[in-house]
Amino acid sequence: MKIGVLGTGSAGQTVGAKLVAMGHDVMMGARSADNEKVLAFAQRTGGGAGTFADAARHGDLVLNCTRGDTSLGMLSTLAGELDGKILIDVANPLDFSKGFPPHLSVSNTDSLAEQIQRALPGVFVVKSLNTVNAAVMIEPSRVPGPHSVFVSGNDKRAKGKVMDFLRTLGWQSIIDLGDITSARAAEQLLPLWVRLYGVLGTEIFNIAVMKADK
Amino acid sequence: MKIGVLGTGSAGQTVGAKLVAMGHDVMMGARSADNEKVLAFAQRTGGGAGTFADAARHGDLVLNCTRGDTSLGMLSTLAGELDGKILIDVANPLDFSKGFPPHLSVSNTDSLAEQIQRALPGVFVVKSLNTVNAAVMIEPSRVPGPHSVFVSGNDKRAKGKVMDFLRTLGWQSIIDLGDITSARAAEQLLPLWVRLYGVLGTEIFNIAVMKADK
Numbered sequence: 001m002k003i004g005v006l007g008t009g010s011a012g013q014t015v016g017a018k019l020v021a022m023g024h025d026v027m028m029g030a031r032s033a034d035n036e037k038v039l040a041f042a043q044r045t046g047g048g049a050g051t052f053a054d055a056a057r058h059g060d061l062v063l064n065c066t067r068g069d070t071s072l073g074m075l076s077t078l079a080g081e082l083d084g085k086i087l088i089d090v091a092n093p094l095d096f097s098k099g100f101p102p103h104l105s106v107s108n109t110d111s112l113a114e115q116i117q118r119a120l121p122g123v124f125v126v127k128s129l130n131t132v133n134a135a136v137m138i139e140p141s142r143v144p145g146p147h148s149v150f151v152s153g154n155d156k157r158a159k160g161k162v163m164d165f166l167r168t169l170g171w172q173s174i175i176d177l178g179d180i181t182s183a184r185a186a187e188q189l190l191p192l193w194v195r196l197y198g199v200l201g202t203e204i205f206n207i208a209v210m211k212a213d214k
Numbered sequence: 215m216k217i218g219v220l221g222t223g224s225a226g227q228t229v230g231a232k233l234v235a236m237g238h239d240v241m242m243g244a245r246s247a248d249n250e251k252v253l254a255f256a257q258r259t260g261g262g263a264g265t266f267a268d269a270a271r272h273g274d275l276v277l278n279c280t281r282g283d284t285s286l287g288m289l290s291t292l293a294g295e296l297d298g299k300i301l302i303d304v305a306n307p308l309d310f311s312k313g314f315p316p317h318l319s320v321s322n323t324d325s326l327a328e329q330i331q332r333a334l335p336g337v338f339v340v341k342s343l344n345t346v347n348a349a350v351m352i353e354p355s356r357v358p359g360p361h362s363v364f365v366s367g368n369d370k371r372a373k374g375k376v377m378d379f380l381r382t383l384g385w386q387s388i389i390d391l392g393d394i395t396s397a398r399a400a401e402q403l404l405p406l407w408v409r410l411y412g413v414l415g416t417e418i419f420n421i422a423v424m425k426a427d428k
Contacts, residue, residue, distance in 0.1 A: 103322050104322050107322050107402075108317050108318050108321050108322060109317050144424055144427065145422070145424045147422075147424045177406075177409045177410075177413065178412065178413070182409050185405040185406040185408070188321075188403070188405050188406065189402075189403070189406060191399040192391075192399040192400070192403060194399070195396050196391075196423060199389060199390065199391065200423075202425055204425060204426035206424055207423055207424070208361075208421065209414075209420075209421055210357050210358055210361045210420055210421070211414050212358070212416060212418035212419065
């Protein structure tokens with residue numbers, strides 16, 4: 001599959017490399033085509049490198065792996081490249097301006113995913129994978145047990161395709177939380193993630209949703 | 215143990231009845247001592263009934279099981295009865311004024327538990343049990359697997375006593391998230407709880423924190 005990965009940070013590098021290794025035709029996008037990190041990605045993995053617009057145009061599926069505080073501004077310029085496509089929004093609107101632990105720059109009555117969907121009404125935005133570390137995203141088996149990942153989005157067909165994609169990464173427990181407003185719930189998990197990271201001393205963890213059998 | 219249960223709703227009734235059955239000396243507190251629900255509790259369980267102030271005075275341990283939108287105003291009047299005691303804050307600041315799903319009336323950079331701690335600086339406030347339904351609070355074994363409950367509070371000794379108390383209810387995986395500011399993380403789980411309740415079709419569920427063995 002042709003996949004665009006927007007963002008050159010830890011999530012983009014980890015997910016991008018895995019997708020290349022799985023045989024996908026991946027292009028990573030950065031602010032500029034000669035960005036050091038995007039060139040290093042191409043050299044290291046054999047994937048492609050370009051601008052955000054290049055990668056968005058390349059992908060039939062596009063992943064937003066940019067930092068939450070820059071995602072909206074960058075994506076708002078890419079309607080022409082993204083319209084009609086599925087955009088998996090992996091970003092979290094973390095605000096470190098008041099130190100650690102971060103708070104959320106948008107939450108409770110709105111979410112980053114909703115902001116992106118409003119800015120790009122022609123794109124099928126699906127929030128997912130934002131609740132785990134990049135290493136867990138691409139290899140969920142590193143965490144034992146039937147732990148869970150969530151999807152939120154307005155379009156059932158798009159969510160179904162994202163769920164199929166997640167299964168190819170090894171995800172087994174995939175929970176559809178509802179329309180794009182349910183991304184608020186997934187993004188509001190981040191404060192717990194940050195606290196658990198401090199308590200557990202590893203970023204290789206996740207939550208499992210357990211319910212009574214009946 | 216002498217326990218005060220503040221609030222006559224589902225959480226107060228369920229937790230109060232269980233604590234009486236466990237042999238504790240329980241008094242439920244309501245807005246007035248002749249409140250129908252508190253009298254019914256006393257008749258049904260053999261526990262005591264009184265005002266919020268009566269129950270707060272009675273308990274060596276006190277549980278706030280009132281509705282989140284009324285907790286702070288009620289508790290703010292009880293410093294005389296609560297100072298020096300442990301208050302387990304089970305409430306959630308859910309706001310249904312804009313319909314379903316509810317949002318949080320305080321979140322992200324503050325929490326209900328912190329508001330209560332600021333109003334009652336002489337009380338050892340510990341946030342806990344707010345992330346599960348009342349039936350799961352008192353009988354965690356109804357949900358399979360090693361699912362988790364959280365504690366947040368400023369005083370280590372008070373949190374230790376609450377953890378001991380939780381163990382008597384059957385809780386095995388109890389995670390200390392940190393000081394009272396970490397209650398933000400526990401309260402921000404509620405939006406996910408509400409979505410999962412809709413998806414799973416039962417309130418008998420919880421999350422388990424799973425991490426890599428290494």
